[in-house]
């Protein structure tokens with residue numbers, strides 16, 4: 191045991207202290223070549239197996255803890271945290287019931303107590319450490335539904351902003367919310383949810399006889415770090431008796447420093463909060479957390495007491511963590527949080543978080559001051575979204591050229607960034623979080639993005655057809671600018687998806703807040719677009735509408751209708767039913783026009 195343990199520690203220390211690439215990819219064929227094969231029937235020398243691990247497994251992965259890994263959400267753990275995981279595994283700690291786990295349970299209560307304190311939650315709040323933010327979000331949704339509504343019902347509605355994390359969509363899907371029971375609400379230009387938008391959506395649902403249940407707000411959205419106006423959203427929710435959940439998986443621990451606390455104002459008002467200690471609290475994977483303000487609600491949502499666990503039932507004053515979530519058998523994730531904070535001291539964590547925030551501020555300033563770079567949305571927490579300006583490049587060219595630039599950055603070994611879309615616009619995205627990332631790392635990556643030329647293969651090939659009005663595509667599609675660049679066989683596929691519809695002057699084709707998802711192209715006639723009472727546009731032949739609600743935001747959910755469209759003169763429409771827009775967007779020329787429309791139209795809603 192000792193010899194093998196020492197050998198493993200040596201291997202780790204060697205690995206962890208060499209600089210490698212932030213990412214080493216490999217194809218499935220390459221990996222099969224190295225690793226495929228049946229299990230050995232008998233033992234093998236541990237030394238040989240460890241060598242294979244070092245040679246064939248560990249090199250082929252992202253170094254999420256690399257100082258220049260600025261993609262997605264970096265993961266930089268600590269050595270004490272990793273050792274605590276070893277302790278939890280070696281002792282096979284079971285942290286499900288008080289009876290079997292008084293020590294680890296108390297450690298988890300302590301750690302959760304710290305978190306409550308940092309957020310400004312009352313001591314009566316309760317929580318549990320989970321596998322991650324996804325599990326925490328799902329647990330929050332289940333807790334809210336069980337306590338406010340009980341079993342699933344068709345009239346329940348939840349609200350999320352278009353910046354919400356995909357795990358929120360997955361939670362809703364798994365818990366049985368149908369597409370018309372999840373309202374994806376548009377955010378303002380700064381990517382924050384306007385309380386008035388939420389209020390109007392709730393009122394529309396109440397008028398339609400639905401029951402608003404829950405709002406999932408962003409407290410540091412993964413996309414661009416944005417924080418919704420939490421205190422104002424809490425007011426709206428309180429007035430309507432709705433559960434406000436705050437997803438702070440990425441950003442929540444920024445409350446540990448003054449700067450971050452200012453940005454996360456109002457977090458304490460949420461009924462529940464998701465945190466991810468394996469993100470900005472520097473814990474090794476996996477460690478998420480859910481806190482619920484009214485602590486008893488978590489137990490009432492999850493506790494089930496079978497006969498075969500009767501000895502382990504919690505007595506008065508005891509906490510059984512298995513009663514507070516999905517897992518019965520669960521390890522102690524609290525050990526790593528506790529051990530790393532005890533050994534390193536909380537100030538080290540505070541300072542690392544503050545340093546990341548300052549580096550993100552520095553990065554945003556550099557981007558703003560650079561002639562070559564464009565800041566696409568104000569920095570929020572540690573996330574900076576930008577792109578390179580390429581002289582003369584239009585919107586359509588900016589995307590592949592920036593994608594190539596990011597690919598060139600990766601190939602050069604200088605660093606790694608990822609990309610996203612902000613209301614339809616392509617952006618490169620830096621997430622600065624790692625406690626070993628320094629000024630020189632951020633500057634090296636920005637230097638590259640500012641000055642290097644993308645070379646080699648474009649990261650994504652976007653065929654560009656000239657936009658022609660007289661195309662070879664036969665009518666009716668040929669007259670549509672949206673489809674004019676398609677080849678004849680492509681147009682045939684599109685035509686097969688369309689049906690026809692007519693509308694008389696004054697007839698409402700789509701109604702604001704409605705939940706149907708058809709997408710329309712105008713063949714003939716005019717249509718007037720209203721947001722609330724306000725007339726915002728008149729559309730004519732060749733224009734399209736309904737694309738916002740028709741877009742799949744995730745798990746089949748999407749925006750409700752954000753405008754009302756009324757026929758201004760006799761209208762002839764091509765109708766693409768729910769789901770067809772995704773098919774249309776497989777054609778780059780169509781996708782480009784739809785994305786441009788999203789970017790232009792969303793702010794007007």
Ligand SMILES: *Cc1c(COP(=O)(O)O)cnc(C)c1O
Pocket residue numbers: 263321322323324325327355357410411412437438439440441466478
């Ligand atoms: C990362 C993240 C999640 C998902 O958490 P996992 O730990 O990856 O399961 C959810 N919400 C937000 C805002 C996140 O950043």
